[in-house]
Structure formats: C-alpha cells, structure tokens
Amino acid sequence: GENVEQHPSTLSVQEGDSAVIKCTYSDSASNYFPWYKQELGKRPQLIIDIRSNVGEKKDQRIAVTLNKTAKHFSLHITETQPEDSAVYFCAASIRSSNTGKLIFGQGTTLQVKP
Amino acid sequence: NAGVTQTPKFRILKIGQSMTLQCAQDMNHNYMYWYRQDPGMGLKLIYYSVGAGITDKGEVPNGYNVSRSTTEDFPLRLELAAPSQTSVYFCASSYSQGPQPQHFGDGTRLSIL
Numbered sequence: 001g002e003n004v005e006q007h008p009s010t011l012s013v014q015e016g017d018s019a020v021i022k023c024t025y026s027d028s029a030s031n032y033f034p035w036y037k038q039e040l041g042k043r044p045q046l047i048i049d050i051r052s053n054v055g056e057k058k059d060q061r062i063a064v065t066l067n068k069t070a071k072h073f074s075l076h077i078t079e080t081q082p083e084d085s086a087v088y089f090c091a092a093s094i095r096s097s098n099t100g101k102l103i104f105g106q107g108t109t110l111q112v113k114p
Numbered sequence: 115n116a117g118v119t120q121t122p123k124f125r126i127l128k129i130g131q132s133m134t135l136q137c138a139q140d141m142n143h144n145y146m147y148w149y150r151q152d153p154g155m156g157l158k159l160i161y162y163s164v165g166a167g168i169t170d171k172g173e174v175p176n177g178y179n180v181s182r183s184t185t186e187d188f189p190l191r192l193e194l195a196a197p198s199q200t201s202v203y204f205c206a207s208s209y210s211q212g213p214q215p216q217h218f219g220d221g222t223r224l225s226i227l
Contacts, residue, residue: 032213043204043218044157051213089156093213099164100145100208101172102216106156 002027004092006105013080014113021088021108024072029095033073034102035064036089044089048075080112116140120205120219127195127226135190135222137205143217144210146188147172148180150201151221157204163188164210195226 003026013019025033034049050057050064050073057064061080066073077084087109091102121136139146144165149157159172163182177199179191188207192199202223206216 034215043220045218046215049215098210099162099170100210100214100216101147101159101162104157 002030002092002094002103004090004103004105006090006108008108009106010109010111012111012113015080015082017080019077019080019084019110019112021075021090021110022072023074023090023092023105024070025092025103026071027092027095027103028068028071030092031095032093032102033064033066034091035075036091036104038087038089038107040086047088077110080110082112082114085110085112118205118207118217118219120203120222122222123220124223125225127192127224129195129197129226131195132191132193133195135192135203135205135224137188137190137219138186139188139205139207139217140186141207141209141217142185143207144185145208145214145216146182147206147208147216148178148188148190149204149206150174150199151204152201160190160203192224197226200224200226 005024031052036044037047038044063076087107090105094101118139147162148160161180163169204221205219208214208216
C-alpha cells in the first residue's frame with residue numbers, strides 16, 4: 001500500500017542553524033505534499049505545501065523541494081528560532097480516488113537550542 | 115468562522131462504556147476525516163467522508179463508527195471502549211476540488227480506564 005517514510009525522527013540544532021527533514025513516498029501518482037507543524041498539545045497546522053507541477057516553494061524561512069523522479073521531498077528551515085521547536089509531519093496525497101486522503105509520515109521532533 | 119470544532123476536549127471513560135466525539139466545520143467542506151494519534155506517533159486515519167451520507171473506512175476502523183447526515187457534522191462513535199482506544203482524536207476537513215490541505219480541530223484527549 002501507500003507509504004511515506006520520514007527522517008530523521010529527532011533533530012536538534014542550534015538557534016540560527018538550518019534544519020532539513022526528508023520524506024520519501026511510494027505512490028508515483030501522488031501529486032500533493034503538505035507539511036504540518038504540531039506544537040505540544042496542539043493541533044497539526046499547515047505550514048507549507050507543494051504540488052507535483054512545482055519543484056520548489058519558499059515562504060520566508062521555510063522552503064520545500066520536490067524530486068518526483070526519486071519520489072522524495074524535503075522541508076528546509078533556515079535561521080532556526082526556539083519557537084520552531086515542534087513535531088513536523090510530511091504527507092502525500094493518495095491517488096486512488098477523489099477523497100482528499102493523505103498519508104502522513106511518522107513525524108520529526110525538532111529541538112532548537114537557544 | 116470557527117473552522118473545525120471538536121467536543122469534548124477531554125474525557126475519561128471506563129472500559130465497556132460508549133461515547134460520541136463530536137466534530138463540526140463551518141467552511142462548507144465536503145471532505146471530513148477522523149484520525150487518532152497515539153503518544154509520539156503519527157496520524158492514523160480511522161474513517162472519512164466525501165459528503166453527506168457517504169462514509170468509508172480508513173486504516174484503523176475497528177471499534178469505531180461514523181455517520182454524516184449533514185455537510186457540517188461528522189461524529190465518531192466508540193462502542194464498548196477498550197484501553198487500546200486511549201489516544202488523541204483529531205477531526206479534519208478539506209475542500210473537494212483537487213488536492214487540498216486538511217484543516218484540523220483541536221483534538222479530543224480520551225483515556226479509557
């Protein structure tokens with residue numbers, strides 16, 4: 001079945017450094033890839049997304065890149081700040097029907113040390 | 115515009131009890147979803163709906179039931195609660211036109227003792 005692998009499971013960086021989280025998906029027909037940030041005890045919130053007709057998208061300190069050939073996509077956070085500390089989830093759309101279903105990765109816990 | 119509203123926020127149940135988790139959205143989204151999130155884990159799809167009167171199973175449907183009588187509401191029912199159902203439950207919704215982001219509610223934290 002469809003699967004999304006996310007790495008690393010934990011990531012610790014110094015404030016001001018960059019952080020990169022990578023995801024690999026199995027369904028070559030997936031065409032939508034959102035990233036969610038979940039702070040402790042809160043709901044997952046969309047931070048950026050990319051569609052398969054675009055290779056890169058940027059929003060201030062956050063960027064996402066997509067390699068359709070290799071079936072992987074990555075989240076890049078530059079100039080990290082303590083408030084970036086959270087769990088980040090990648091997801092990929094499921095092609096099989098018009099249901100809007102997403103398959104989520106297992107999550108990456110990002111810790112930004114002041 | 116409240117988005118996705120879930121009630122209750124917290125609940126403790128005894129083994130064998132039943133309850134309904136409520137979810138309502140005011141964004142006129144056709145698609146709605148129920149997930150569970152166990153501690154330190156990702157999101158697992160329980161049930162989903164593509165419109166009023168249409169529901170289908172997700173990855174982990176056993177022990178749960180849903181209904182969708184209106185576009186706005188998508189309640190999740192637990193019958194005969196078991197300790198394995200202790201989790202945080204999130205409801206989400208999205209537009210139906212092409213791949214769209216899912217918008218999540220604040221979650222219901224459920225403990226079965």
